[in-house]
Amino acid sequence: xxxxxxxxxxxxxxxxxxxxxxxxxxxxxxxxxxxxxxxxxxxxxxxxxxxxxxxxxxxxxxxxxxxxxxxxxxxxxxxxxxxxxxxxxxxxxxxxxxxxxxxxxxxxxxxxxxxxxxxxxxxxxxxxxxxxxxxxxxxxxxxxxxxxxxxxxxxxxxx
Amino acid sequence: xxxxxxxxxxxxxxxxxxxxxxxxxxxxxxxxxxxxxxxxxxxxxxxxxxxxxxxxxxxxxxxxxxxxxxxxxxxxxxxxxxxxxxxxxxxxxxxxxxxxxxxxxxxxxxxxxxxxxxxxxxxxxxxxxxxxxxxxxxxxxxxxxxxxxxxxxxxxxxx
DNA sequence: CAAGATTGAGCCCTCAATCTTA
DNA sequence: TAAGATTGAGGGCTCAATCTTG
Numbered sequence: 001x002x003x004x005x006x007x008x009x010x011x012x013x014x015x016x017x018x019x020x021x022x023x024x025x026x027x028x029x030x031x032x033x034x035x036x037x038x039x040x041x042x043x044x045x046x047x048x049x050x051x052x053x054x055x056x057x058x059x060x061x062x063x064x065x066x067x068x069x070x071x072x073x074x075x076x077x078x079x080x081x082x083x084x085x086x087x088x089x090x091x092x093x094x095x096x097x098x099x100x101x102x103x104x105x106x107x108x109x110x111x112x113x114x115x116x117x118x119x120x121x122x123x124x125x126x127x128x129x130x131x132x133x134x135x136x137x138x139x140x141x142x143x144x145x146x147x148x149x150x151x152x153x154x155x156x157x158x159x
Numbered sequence: 160x161x162x163x164x165x166x167x168x169x170x171x172x173x174x175x176x177x178x179x180x181x182x183x184x185x186x187x188x189x190x191x192x193x194x195x196x197x198x199x200x201x202x203x204x205x206x207x208x209x210x211x212x213x214x215x216x217x218x219x220x221x222x223x224x225x226x227x228x229x230x231x232x233x234x235x236x237x238x239x240x241x242x243x244x245x246x247x248x249x250x251x252x253x254x255x256x257x258x259x260x261x262x263x264x265x266x267x268x269x270x271x272x273x274x275x276x277x278x279x280x281x282x283x284x285x286x287x288x289x290x291x292x293x294x295x296x297x298x299x300x301x302x303x304x305x306x307x308x309x310x311x312x313x314x315x316x317x318x
Numbered sequence: 319c320a321a322g323a324t325t326g327a328g329c330c331c332t333c334a335a336t337c338t339t340a
Numbered sequence: 341t342a343a344g345a346t347t348g349a350g351g352g353c354t355c356a357a358t359c360t361t362g
Binding site: 005006007008009010011012013014015016017018019020021022023024025026027043046049050065108109112113115116119120122123124125126127131132133134135136138139140141142143144145146147150 | 164165166167168169170171172173174175176177178179180181182183184185186202205208209224267268271272274275278279281282283284285286290291292293294295297298299300301302303304305306309
Binding site for chain 4: 056057058068069071072073092094095096
């Protein structure tokens with residue numbers, strides 16, 4: 001007799017992925033919130049810190065899996081906190097860019113230390129280094145297929 | 160010279176996991192929403208369908224990574240749609256239970272077919288069967304460590 | 319008082335519409 | 341007209357407070 005469709009391994013796989021993501025997200029937010037940065041905010045700051053300079057709003061939105069609208073408001077909050085600055089582009093006045101401030105860069109460096117400890121406490125106690133590498137490799141293939149813009153920058157690039 | 164902490168592989172791993180989850184969630188919601196069920200709703204209906212009978216609100220909340228408050232409202236919507244019914248418990252009048260209706264069960268059976276096709280179109284084109292099994296095994300270890308209540312039912316169980 | 323569930327207030331996101339510039 | 345970004349309206353979630361029952 002055929003297995004019940006409701007127990008299909010593909011449903012289980014997706015369920016495990018979403019549950020893991022929600023669980024981690026929640027665990028991180030509990031630890032990070034007191035420090036004044038949400039997990040979301042840290043992710044944006046990390047991307048801006050790695051870039052170093054200004055990054056297009058639309059690029060940042062695509063990377064962060066946010067709509068342009070959502071990103072505008074998220075950046076607003078970071079600007080209000082003094083962690084990010086907005087820049088306008090002289091060659092294309094339509095465009096807007098976000099750049100991390102020195103204070104933001106300092107905060108990221110500090111927060112990352114605590115964040116890595118959180119990751120070790122959650123992921124590190126479940127998977128050893130080798131398993132973490134395997135998981136990264138598998139997820140990278142999945143991510144590239146599902147959300148390919150996560151690492152892209154606009155071709156119209158520089159300002 | 161030591162690697163930049165901002166490029167730590169552990170940050171990358173967590174990033175890949177969250178990006179994959181957001182990406183899938185978004186892809187599924189685009190397809191499911193027109194059918195009248197959100198991805199969230201389908202997940203709750205799936206759990207209720209597998210259980211068959213009434214399930215404690217608090218158990219369902221823990222399984223779905225929702226706060227009791229969030230679950231109350233999510234179930235409200237499903238009740239309004241006629242897909243779920245609320246039951247009260249005679250032996251403990253504090254408790255409340257949710258159970259899937261025949262119409263809800265029918266809808267789940269139909270929605271799962273389309274949902275499996277979506278999964279094949281997103282996950283299936285990125286990972287072959289063997290890789291999917293590997294990913295499931297790794298995620299199961301992570302999920303059990305991060306969100307252990309995902310499959311539990313209350314010990315005070317039956318009504 | 320504790321446990322289970324619900325409600326009110328507030329935050330953050332998305333969709334659609336708008337404004338500005340190319 | 342299209343591209344880039346922002347704003348208004350509305351939905352869903354969380355936190356804290358409340359209500360009911362053990």
